Amino acid sequence: MNDRVSEPLVLDGKDPRNLRGDPITADRYFSRDFMEKEWNHMWTRVWHIAAREKQLLEPGDFVVHDFMRESVIIVRQHDGSLKGFYNTCAHRGQRLIDGDGGMNSFTCPYHGWRWGIDGVLQDCPDRDDFHLGDPVGKVKLSEVRVGTWGSFVWYTMDPEAPELLDYLAPLPTYYKNFMLERSVRSLWVRVELNTNWKFFADNFNESYHTRTVHPQVPAVIDQDHFTSRYEMYPMGHAGIIQMGRPSLRDRVPEGQPHPFDAQLAVWDIDAAKYPDYAAKAVQGWLDLKAAKRRLWKEKGYLHYENLTDEELTESPFHFIFPNIAIGPSADNYLVLRWEPHPTDPEKCLFDLWSMVYPVDGLDVQVPRTGIHAFKVEEAPFEFRDYDGGRGVPELSDQVVFQDWGLTNGLQRGIRSRGYQDPYLSAQETRVRRFHEVLNDYLQGRPPGR
Numbered sequence: 364m365n366d367r368v369s370e371p372l373v374l375d376g377k378d379p380r381n382l383r384g385d386p387i388t389a390d391r392y393f394s395r396d397f398m399e400k401e402w403n404h405m406w407t408r409v410w411h412i413a414a415r416e417k418q419l420l421e422p423g424d425f426v427v428h429d430f431m432r433e434s435v436i437i438v439r440q441h442d443g444s445l446k447g448f449y450n451t452c453a454h455r456g457q458r459l460i461d462g463d464g465g466m467n468s469f470t471c472p473y474h475g476w477r478w479g480i481d482g483v484l485q486d487c488p489d490r491d492d493f494h495l496g497d498p499v500g501k502v503k504l505s506e507v508r509v510g511t512w513g514s515f516v517w518y519t520m521d522p523e524a525p526e527l528l529d530y531l532a533p534l535p536t537y538y539k540n541f542m543l544e545r546s547v548r549s550l551w552v553r554v555e556l557n558t559n560w561k562f563f564a565d566n567f568n569e570s571y572h573t574r575t576v577h578p579q580v581p582a583v584i585d586q587d588h589f590t591s592r593y594e595m596y597p598m599g600h601a602g603i604i605q606m607g608r609p610s611l612r613d614r615v616p617e618g619q620p621h622p623f624d625a626q627l628a629v630w631d632i633d634a635a636k637y638p639d640y641a642a643k644a645v646q647g648w649l650d651l652k653a654a655k656r657r658l659w660k661e662k663g664y665l666h667y668e669n670l671t672d673e674e675l676t677e678s679p680f681h682f683i684f685p686n687i688a689i690g691p692s693a694d695n696y697l698v699l700r701w702e703p704h705p706t707d708p709e710k711c712l713f714d715l716w717s718m719v720y721p722v723d724g725l726d727v728q729v730p731r732t733g734i735h736a737f738k739v740e741e742a743p744f745e746f747r748d749y750d751g752g753r754g755v756p757e758l759s760d761q762v763v764f765q766d767w768g769l770t771n772g773l774q775r776g777i778r779s780r781g782y783q784d785p786y787l788s789a790q791e792t793r794v795r796r797f798h799e800v801l802n803d804y805l806q807g808r809p810p811g812r
């Protein structure tokens with residue numbers, strides 16, 4: 364794989380010399396005071412995903428994103444632009460609207476003030492009864508900043524935050540060859556889990572746990588630390604790029620079908636032609652690149668058009684500070700978002716979005732590390748009762764399902780008087796980096812300001 368660590372925006376994500384060494388204290392996982400500091404100094408200063416652009420196609424289409432104590436409306440304007448507003452009436456603070464939909468205006472259910480989709484007051488009762496003058500056309504809803512990238516709509520509550528593409532850098536450059544706007548959200552599920560939101564920031568900043576928790580993964584993605592590339596970026600984001608081939612040290616038991624064989628077969632490669640396992644893993648991986656390069660148009664994988672050889676097969680996974688993970692690969696990918704519970708620091712809300720690219724003749728697709736197929740069509744939103752995994756049985760083959768199963772034990776263990784500052788491996792460097800960037804926010808020095 365190409366080495367990008369020399370690029371200006373990239374730090375070696377495996378080198379602990381890039382850390383200060385801030386301790387990771389236990390209280391940050393359960394303290395209400397710490398939760399309050401996060402709200403005041405961090406959550407109100409970062410960029411959040413509000414929706415997919417596909418949800419906001421026509422003028423008046425809107426979505427509402429509720430986050431902790433705040434609520435934001437994002438609405439498509441008549442000129443095609445997007446605007447965002449705090450979901451509170453500028454008259455007396457009543458919540459304006461719940462849910463998503465399409466309207467020409469928003470009417471406050473308390474006193475009937477009607478707001479245009481541009482946030483300007485259109486009408487209200489008794490316009491002649493205001494000592495400061497008629498408020499119509501003068502009073503406006505309070506705005507938030509809105510941006511788009513990766514087929515998603517983002518917003519920030521911070522007027523001084525970097526521009527979205529600067530905040531996300533260098534990810535927009537990394538994924539410039541991917542036609543993310545063509546992808547379909549084939550699964551859209553939210554669950555509530557009994558753990559602090561930072562469990563997932565920690566979890567998705569390392570793959571050291573994969574061999575233990577996700578034993579199905581090394582058969583199709585080489586997650587060995589000595590073959591992977593680890594990166595960290597200025598705004599607190601981080602990433603890992605792994606080879607889309609089987610690990611050479613984690614082997615499927617003799618007699619069991621190898622999942623890599625199925626991938627090769629899709630591209631007309633006979634897995635039986637390789638003399639041994641190592642040849643299939645290494646030469647098969649190279650043959651897969653060549654076959655995808657040669658056959659993509661013939662097989663209907665039109666979203667491959669601009670992809671490099673690395674992008675055709677490898678498995679990137681990027682953490683976007685503080686609570687998003689995305690890993691666009693050539694065929695399908697997950698977008699993961701975990702948000703704090705509004706009032707309980709020992710709970711969080713987890714969103715799982717399975718993204719697939721339409722391919723002619725394929726009505727369903729199976730994720731690279733999964734078993735169950737998903738229809739290639741936009742899925743409705745589902746809030747599911749996790750219930751120890753019993754509420755989402757069809758997701759039991761998902762990698763994140765296995766992560767969810769760790770949450771109760773982690774949250775209990777972190778409260779123990781026996782908890783110690785983590786003794787981290789080099790491949791877990793990104794975990795401590797996440798907490799150091801969080802500390803920077805809490806101490807009033809967010810990156811990019």
